[in-house]
Amino acid sequence: MAVDENHDGAACKRVDDGITRVFQLLGKRWSGPIVAVLVDQPAHFADLRRAIPGISERMLSDRLAELGAAGLLLREVDEGPPLRVSYRLTEAGAALEPALRELGEWAKTHLPEAEPCAGVGRKRPADATA
Numbered sequence: 211m212a213v214d215e216n217h218d219g220a221a222c223k224r225v226d227d228g229i230t231r232v233f234q235l236l237g238k239r240w241s242g243p244i245v246a247v248l249v250d251q252p253a254h255f256a257d258l259r260r261a262i263p264g265i266s267e268r269m270l271s272d273r274l275a276e277l278g279a280a281g282l283l284l285r286e287v288d289e290g291p292p293l294r295v296s297y298r299l300t301e302a303g304a305a306l307e308p309a310l311r312e313l314g315e316w317a318k319t320h321l322p323e324a325e326p327c328a329g330v331g332r333k334r335p336a337d338a339t340a
Contacts, residue, residue: 235280240265240273242310245299248283249307252298277303 236242240262247253247261259270274297277283282303288294299306 235276235282236306238273238276240269241277242313244270244273244277245282245303245306246310246314248297248299248303249310252286252296254288254294254296258297282306 236245243262243265244258247258253261255270255274258274259265259267262270265273274283274285278285278297281300283297283299286296286298288296
């Protein structure tokens, strides 16, 4: 098979390996918001759950374990009573702060605000007669 002489080397450009690794970790749902909450200060599990609406306890636990295994946060047991677990970013996790802030600013400029759910707070026609 002959190689196309007009082959453009740029057409074979691949995504940077570092970008791929970052998005494999932080591109998972909830990972970015967890790190963003912890950028400001350490937090207990319950505080993280309250700070991130919609995340389940199991998902939060799973993501915290993944971020810990990646070396971005530390899990610390606060001696009780009551016994509580808190999480804080490692030096590597804290180093994400400038990138997260830039992404937040980019989103404010370039991504439209989320529309409220259609129909929330409105009665459906079938409900209007009830």
